[in-house]
Every structure is written in structure tokens, then in C-alpha cells.
Amino acid sequence: MEHDGEQPSNGVVREHELQQPQQHEEDFAKCVELCSEGVTVRRMKRSRLSAPHRVFIKDGRWLCYRSCVLWKFVPMRLKSVEVDNILEVRSGFSTDNLHNAATQYAFREQTSEEMCFSVILTHRRFLHKSLDFVADDSRSKRIVINALQYLIEKKNKERMHFDERRWLIENFHKADINNNGRLSFNEVWKLLKRLNLQISEEYAMAMFMDANTKKTETSNGDGVLDQDEFLAFFERLTHRPELEHALRLFSSIDDAALTVNDLRDFLIKEQQFAEIDEKKVESIIETYETPNHDNRKGFRRLLQSRFGNIMKPGHESIFHDMDQPLSHYYINSSHNTYLTGLQMKGEATVEGYISALKKGARLLELDIFDGDHGEPCITHKRTLITSITLRNALKAIDQYAFITNPYPVILTIENHVGLPQQKAMVRIFNEVLGDKIYIRPENAAIAPLPSPNALKRKYLLRGKKLSSETGRDRQLDQDDDEHPEHPREKPRKIQLLPDFSRLISLPSVKLSSNIYQDIKEHPMDGSPSLSETKVQSL
Structure with missing residues (x-):
């Protein structure tokens, strides 16, 4: 704020x-x-x-x-x-x-x-x-x-290394609107809503009254909590009996506490961590134990760390076989990536691409149109969306593409650009992305796609591509729009610059009602776009 x-x-x-x-x-x-x-x-x-x-x-x-x-x-x-x-x-x-x-x-x-x-x-x-x-x-x-x-x-x-007490004290002072060192229930309730705690107001009031041990009141007779009472209030609010049960279950000393050997058994048998020795366990205890040696708080802090993750140890990062053809994988995809607000008005922005890549997206959409000053731009067709230049979008993409992981990024190109600016488009792609663009080999139509490992730090352009007279590439989709502006309007053939077509490594194909025949006839690296209605009809 x-x-x-x-x-x-x-x-x-x-x-x-x-x-x-x-x-x-x-x-x-x-x-x-x-x-x-x-x-x-x-x-x-x-x-x-x-x-x-x-x-x-x-x-x-x-x-x-x-x-x-x-x-x-x-x-x-x-x-x-x-x-x-x-x-x-x-x-x-x-x-x-x-x-x-x-x-x-x-x-x-x-x-x-x-x-x-x-x-x-x-x-x-x-x-x-x-x-x-x-x-x-x-x-x-x-x-x-x-x-x-x-x-x-x-x-x-x-x-x-989260300091819970300091965090609570900071929130206490933020909630103390009149700076009198005490919180009324209304101030506490506003804080709970801001922290998104899903509890009823009646339950919060009951916890508030229990924590008001000093029975301090305002001139109106309303109870208030000082800092120590607020800390006790939060302790009551976050108390979890099941944690005490787990402590006693794994404790060898009949108490809600774990020895070094107890904690080692818990991490290996229950949490499935391997190669945890006593020295490592002692280090863990030193990290998560509270200053007053409160075992329940220390155990809760431990379970809020990676040692309490529900995810299996070793699965936090990529552990899969990444040497299969690219088409064997689900791909984290985004739609209308350049939009951050409404679909009909607003702004196209590079922040949409940056945000998607930071969240792990591996497929981005670029709707490219003829732009000002002879260079193509990205915007949303037939809307009031303002545009961004293709060059600026590609620069932002290239800066953030491989931060979360090194695997290839697919750029879906919705090409609405005339031939003159297609030349500029080829130049911009080559200047910004250069040799990181994967170029489709001659036998791509009859060969499996390379694996994610083989395509590390590469860009694959997906879109319309010029077809050939023979072979599987004769089935490539040549229509400009899959959804024409008017229902009775037939999709029109687009004009593609050969130099731009050469950059496309995942060519668009159209599916018929016979998907088995399509699999036989279409190129192996063909990439159809399907609506939900089309999928249901198949």
C-alpha cells in the first residue's frame, strides 16, 4: 500500500x-x-x-x-x-x-x-x-x-525463516488504528478479514472474550486486548489438537515432545525423507524450535516448512522422464496472454507475458496485426484493446522465458499481418530470438517431435505454414480465420511469406470427422486447434 x-x-x-x-x-x-x-x-x-x-x-x-x-x-x-x-x-x-x-x-x-x-x-x-x-x-x-x-x-x-511473533506484533500495530496500544473487537475483526481467516464472527468474539484476561474495557464498556492478550488470542485461534496427537504418537517419552531419534523416525517413516541422519535432525530442531522451547509451536513451524509438504520429497522440481517426444506431454498453456483485464477493452501489455512465464506457462499466444511505423503489433481482434509492439513483447518474453525452467516455449502465432509487414515480422523474430528459434527439419512431417530435453531454451513457433504439393505437408491448414467475422463468411486463404513460413515449426492442421484418417495423413508435428464443440463431436 x-x-x-x-x-x-x-x-x-x-x-x-x-x-x-x-x-x-x-x-x-x-x-x-x-x-x-x-x-x-x-x-x-x-x-x-x-x-x-x-x-x-x-x-x-x-x-x-x-x-x-x-x-x-x-x-x-x-x-x-x-x-x-x-x-x-x-x-x-x-x-x-x-x-x-x-x-x-x-x-x-x-x-x-x-x-x-x-x-x-x-x-x-x-x-x-x-x-x-x-x-x-x-x-x-x-x-x-x-x-x-x-x-x-x-x-x-x-x-x-519466518518470525511469527514479530509478524503478529507488526499486524497488531497495523490494526491499532487509533494508536492507543489496544485493539477493540472491531479492529481485530477487520484484521482477521484482511488476513482472510475463514471463521464466523461469533467464534471470533468467543476467542476474543477468552483472551481478554485483564478485563480491560473502553469508556463504552467494550473489551479490548493489549499486545500480550492479542498474542494469546492468536494462540487460541491457531490451536490444533491434532498436532499434539501427532507429537504424542511419535514420542518415545510419553510427552508432547520429540527426541532427536523420534523426529528422525517421523521424517523417514511418515514424511518419507531419505538419508536423514542425527546431525541433520539436530540442525532441523535448532532451526524450528522456538526460543521458549514450546514443542507445539516448533512442530507447527516444522510442518509449515518443506519438511511438512504434502508433495513427495524430490518431486518439488522436474523428476519426470523428459526424453519423450514433445507431443507426449501436457503443456502449461495460456490464452490471450497479452491481456490482463477485460476481453473487450483495456490494454495489451508485456506484463501479461511476464506474469504467465513466471507462473510456468510454456505456451503463449500472440495475436499479430499490421502496426504503425512499419512494424507489427499485438492486440485483440475487433475490440477496443490498445496494442503493444511485437518487438517489445518478444524482448519481454526472451528475458523471462527460461527463468522457471529451461524447457521450450511455444509461441502460438495468430497471423493477421499483410505481406509487407510479414517481412518486418521475420526480421524482428530473428533479431530478438535469433538461433533460439527451432527450425523444422525437412523430415519433420514423418518423424516424431524432439523431446523437451532436446529442445531446452528453444522457441517453437506454432501457426499457419505453406503447404507442399506432396507428402503429409499437403494437409496443412491454409485458412486465415477458424472463426470468420460473419457466420456465413467462408474462411479465406492467407498470403504467407515463405521466409516467415520457414520459422513455423508446429504447423496448423484441421481435423475432419474421421480422426483415425487424420492421424494417418497429417504431419506428425501438426498442431490442430479444437473448440469444445469439436472435441465433443469427435
Whole structure:
């Protein structure tokens, strides 16, 4: 969430205080210290640059910046965002806002891509929100990026070693709206709803009254909880008798506690972990045991870690046979990947592709049309959706394609581009993706597809392809639209540039009512698109 903030005392970044960046913790910590004084930047919003101002990091928790306004005579308001809400920091023209600004001559005259960076935030209404900045020099940019990346990594490490008590105290103070050090039931109930706890208000009230041991009341006679009572309230709320049962079941000392040998037996026999020795078990106990040696809390923390996963150990990552033909696998696919909102109006955005790839998608959809300035764009047909350029979309895809795993990415091409811009399309694919594009061999129609392992870090383009006069490739689909604009309109033949057709490695085919005949006649790497109605008819 964003908040208004107060600006710290004046300070500037001195060039001699920042050496060349080194991947050491003390260097990044130095950047955080410099950012607490402030770094001069300009914010870019709606393709306009703000006046120079300072961004700074407050208490290692808040990124503070100036909001942009439409009127020059209105002073910019100081705003802040929690580091917890920052997803990543990007360099260069890496967001839709900067892509659009970069097309304007006036913006390019004022700055260069090397000076731009973006802070990507979580957002309630949108997929993500970006704060786009232009630094005065490369050192200033590097200070902010290094400082934020250091804090993000630090927060991620803290999440791995979750401090429940500190988290509860932080939420207690957030819920204490009037800052009196006590929480009324209404404040507690709002907090529970914000944390998405699925309990009834009556049950929550009963737990609240039990926790109010000091019987403190407001002037209206309503009970309130102080910090210690709130911690006890949460303890009652999260109490799980089945955990005590499991502790006693595996305990050899007739108590709700596990010895080193007990825990080792539990992890091997119940959780199916292999090669767990006593030294490893002692390390686990040291990690998850609470300071006051509360066995129930420690056991609960253990079960919330990877040692309590319902997934079989070793199956967190790819463990399957990845040497079968690609067609033997289910593929994590996305539809209308470039859309993040409504289907009829809104924006096409690179964030849709980035989000899908981060979630593990291996098939993305690109609806490509003739665009401005001689280069194709991506948008949604016959809607009010704004467009993004093909080049920017491919750059974003290539940057994030193989972060989650190295296996191939299929790009489904809905080609609505005329011959002149198809030449530009071929050039853009080759310039951005280059030799990572898998080129279909001559015998592909009669040979099985390569395996995912053989296609690691490759792109397979899926779409219409020119057919041949003989062989299985004569069955390739040549219609432009499977769903014409008017029901009585016949699908029209498309014009395909041979150079673009050569890039297609998964050619489209159409199925008839005789699927067995189709299997015999269609190329082995053919890829049909089927509606639910068509599947039911088969």
C-alpha cells in the first residue's frame, strides 16, 4: 500500500562514495545507506517527465518518492510504498509506460534507455503497477537498483525463516488504528478479514472474550486486548489438537515432545525423507524450535516448512522422464496472454507475458496485426484493446522465458499481418530470438517431435505454414480465420511469406470427422486447434 510520508533532512549522493558495484553484502548495504539520504531522479508517468526530485529509502522498509501531477503549479506530493510490496526492479525500457514514452522524440531527446529503471509493485486492481524513473547518471541509477534488490533479497530470506511473533506484533500495530496500544473487537475483526481467516464472527468474539484476561474495557464498556492478550488470542485461534496427537504418537517419552531419534523416525517413516541422519535432525530442531522451547509451536513451524509438504520429497522440481517426444506431454498453456483485464477493452501489455512465464506457462499466444511505423503489433481482434509492439513483447518474453525452467516455449502465432509487414515480422523474430528459434527439419512431417530435453531454451513457433504439393505437408491448414467475422463468411486463404513460413515449426492442421484418417495423413508435428464443440463431436 502507498502512504504519504515525510522527507528526511537534505542530503545528496556524492560520486566518490560509490565505487564500481561488487557482489558483496557490505556494498549493497552501503547503497541502502546512500539511499536513505536521497538520490535525484525524475519520474515518468503518462509519457511525461516530472521535475527532478529525490527518492529515498526510509528505515529500510519504505521507498519514498514524489507523485506526478498534471498541472505544474500543483506541488508534488510525497508518497511511499513498502519494500514488501516490491516484486522486482528492472533496468532500461522494460515496462509499457517506458515503451510508449520511448516512441516520442521529445522523451528520447531528454534521456536514454541506460538511465531508465522501473520498480514493479503488487497492486489490488491491476496485475502489477510500475513506478518508472529516469536517473541523472548511471551511478545514481545503480545505487537505487542495488539498494532495492538487496532489500528485496533480504525480505525473501526473512520469509524463509519466518518470525511469527514479530509478524503478529507488526499486524497488531497495523490494526491499532487509533494508536492507543489496544485493539477493540472491531479492529481485530477487520484484521482477521484482511488476513482472510475463514471463521464466523461469533467464534471470533468467543476467542476474543477468552483472551481478554485483564478485563480491560473502553469508556463504552467494550473489551479490548493489549499486545500480550492479542498474542494469546492468536494462540487460541491457531490451536490444533491434532498436532499434539501427532507429537504424542511419535514420542518415545510419553510427552508432547520429540527426541532427536523420534523426529528422525517421523521424517523417514511418515514424511518419507531419505538419508536423514542425527546431525541433520539436530540442525532441523535448532532451526524450528522456538526460543521458549514450546514443542507445539516448533512442530507447527516444522510442518509449515518443506519438511511438512504434502508433495513427495524430490518431486518439488522436474523428476519426470523428459526424453519423450514433445507431443507426449501436457503443456502449461495460456490464452490471450497479452491481456490482463477485460476481453473487450483495456490494454495489451508485456506484463501479461511476464506474469504467465513466471507462473510456468510454456505456451503463449500472440495475436499479430499490421502496426504503425512499419512494424507489427499485438492486440485483440475487433475490440477496443490498445496494442503493444511485437518487438517489445518478444524482448519481454526472451528475458523471462527460461527463468522457471529451461524447457521450450511455444509461441502460438495468430497471423493477421499483410505481406509487407510479414517481412518486418521475420526480421524482428530473428533479431530478438535469433538461433533460439527451432527450425523444422525437412523430415519433420514423418518423424516424431524432439523431446523437451532436446529442445531446452528453444522457441517453437506454432501457426499457419505453406503447404507442399506432396507428402503429409499437403494437409496443412491454409485458412486465415477458424472463426470468420460473419457466420456465413467462408474462411479465406492467407498470403504467407515463405521466409516467415520457414520459422513455423508446429504447423496448423484441421481435423475432419474421421480422426483415425487424420492421424494417418497429417504431419506428425501438426498442431490442430479444437473448440469444445469439436472435441465433443469427435
